[in-house]
Amino acid sequence: QQPVQSPQAVILREGEDAVINCSSSKALYSVHWYRQKHGEAPVFLMILLKGGEQKGHEKISASFNEKKQQSSLYLTASQLSYSGTYFCGTAHGSGNTGKLIFGQGTTLQVKP
C-alpha cells in the first residue's frame, strides 16, 4: 500500500518553513526521504528507523512516529535550492527485503 504524502504541493518564500508528512496504513520499519529536481535522479536526504535511529544530512530534520505510522520532514529557513519534489519511501515488516514503497511526492517551490 502506497504511503500518502501531504500536502501535495506547497509554495514558500525564501526563509519560510515547511513540513511534509508521510502516512502509512502499515506498520513501519524505516522511512526514507529523497528530493528530486525536474528530470534528475532523486537524492537522498534522510533515513529514520523505528526505535529512534536516523541518519542523513545535518541540515535536514525529520520525525518518526511509530504509533501513528507517520513521518514528517521539516524544512526550516528554506532556500531556493530546496525547490523540487520530495518523496518518502517506506519499508515494512522486519526491513530485510530492501524494498521501499514510495509516496506520490510533494512538490515544493521556493520563491525569492
Add this chain to the structure above:
Amino acid sequence: DGGITQSPKYLFRKEGQNVTLSCEQNLNHDAMYWYRQDPGQGLRLIYYSQIVNDFQKGDIAEGYSVSREKKESFPLTVTSAQKNPTAFYLCASSIEAFSSYNEQFFGPGTRLTVL
C-alpha cells in the same frame, strides 16, 4: 568517480519491439533496483536484486524482465508485453543486501518513449 550510470539517456521504441536499458554501478553495492516514474507520480518498483543471479518482482513487473549475472550490472528489458512503457526509468543501488536501512543511490535515468 564512483556512481551509477544508465544508458541511453533517451530511447525510442516502436510498438512490438523489445528494448534493453542498461544500468551499471562501480560502488560495489550488493542490492540493485529498477523503478518506473510517470509524470507527476512517485516511483514504482519493477524488479530488485539483492545478490548476483537472484532477483525478485516488484509491484509492476509484468511486461519487464531483468538479469543479474554480474554484481555491477542490472539490465532491464522492456518487452512488447508491456502495454504502456512510455516513462522515466530509474536504476538504484544500495550497499547492503537484505536491508532497508541504507540509502539508495540513483542513476540519472532513461526516458523511454513509444512511437
